[in-house]
Amino acid sequence: MEIDNCYEEDKSKAVDVSGKPQSRPEARGRAIFQPTRKNGQLVAVANTVLQYTYPLKLLLPQNVSRTKTCQWLYVITFGGGLVAGDNIQLDIELSEDCTVVVTTQASTKVFHSVDSLVTCQTLEAKIGTGSLLVLVPDAVVCYKDAAYRQRQVVHMTKGSNLVLLDWYTSGRMARGECWEFQSYQSTNSVYLEDALVFRDVVCLQDTPLLPIHKAMAQYNVVGMCVLIGPALTHLYTKLLDELGRSKPYGYKYNKEVVLSISPLRFQKESEDIDGAVVRVMAYTTTQAFTEMERILQDLYPRLGGNPFENKY
Numbered sequence: 001m002e003i004d005n006c007y008e009e010d011k012s013k014a015v016d017v018s019g020k021p022q023s024r025p026e027a028r029g030r031a032i033f034q035p036t037r038k039n040g041q042l043v044a045v046a047n048t049v050l051q052y053t054y055p056l057k058l059l060l061p062q063n064v065s066r067t068k069t070c071q072w073l074y075v076i077t078f079g080g081g082l083v084a085g086d087n088i089q090l091d092i093e094l095s096e097d098c099t100v101v102v103t104t105q106a107s108t109k110v111f112h113s114v115d116s117l118v119t120c121q122t123l124e125a126k127i128g129t130g131s132l133l134v135l136v137p138d139a140v141v142c143y144k145d146a147a148y149r150q151r152q153v154v155h156m157t158k159g160s161n162l163v164l165l166d167w168y169t170s171g172r173m174a175r176g177e178c179w180e181f182q183s184y185q186s187t188n189s190v191y192l193e194d195a196l197v198f199r200d201v202v203c204l205q206d207t208p209l210l211p212i213h214k215a216m217a218q219y220n221v222v223g224m225c226v227l228i229g230p231a232l233t234h235l236y237t238k239l240l241d242e243l244g245r246s247k248p249y250g251y252k253y254n255k256e257v258v259l260s261i262s263p264l265r266f267q268k269e270s271e272d273i274d275g276a277v278v279r280v281m282a283y284t285t286t287q288a289f290t291e292m293e294r295i296l297q298d299l300y301p302r303l304g305g306n307p308f309e310n311k312y
Helices: 212-216 230-243 285-295 297-303
Strands: 027-038 041-052 056-059 070-077 087-094 099-103 108-110 119-127 132-135 140-142 147-156 161-169 183-192 195-205 221-228 257-268 271-282
Touching: 027 056, 027 070, 041 056, 041 070, 056 087, 070 087, 070 297, 087 099, 099 297, 119 132, 132 147, 132 297, 140 147, 140 183, 147 161, 161 183, 161 230, 161 285, 183 221, 195 221, 195 257, 195 271, 221 230, 221 257, 221 285, 230 257, 230 271, 230 297, 257 285, 271 285, 285 297
Parallel strands: 027 087, 070 099, 087 119, 099 132, 108 140, 119 147, 132 161, 140 161, 147 183
Antiparallel strands: 027 041, 056 070, 161 221, 183 195, 221 271, 257 271
């Protein structure tokens, strides 16, 4: 099975060297959010467009967030997971001054590949000025012999804000599966006014000299969280101080959970724009989940709740 180069933008329909399609036609979804104002004041965030086709389903529960100025969007697939060849395309657009959480009800399960079919997911988002998009799905779980490809592209405008969590596990650990999928590929790209400011590419696949499970040792969960935008300055500044601080001599590290943080700095029209990238590796899903829940806890008042609550 051939897979496109990890450092190239994916095509909507992948084709292998034999000319046979590697995935089915796209199942598309679309969600657009607009602010609702009263006497010039923001009073709510409204969903104005919600479209989806099988096997994708989008839910907008009304009582999840404790504030009307934040909407929560749940991305669901029928059948409890993604089968070989599924091809999901989701477009999300936030107008100005909107806060939206995009999450899932459970982990994204990817079933084994059949006839060299690759399971694909693509998310494209646009964020207006003053808006905050929080992408916090549950981890991707690739079953034995699964082939999965994911691409997430976010277009930001000046003054917009983004939290992007992307994480994956070794598979069905309870069944003894440990990094036994065929391939996992994830590309995350962030643009600010059409200028690429961040890209992260992960491509996991066994090689003759080094299978994935040996490279990962005892770690079963790997994740990354990107924080960009003026509304997140206090959060990532605090995290840079906490996680980036040099440890004293003799400090005993917890080898079961490894956390690191890197500052993200770039210029746009002579204006400095900052952010941070947090990375985590852990022995168990619960350990990684607990750390991400703690790291993002300062956002919960604006979100009107904790998107990690009662999940693990």
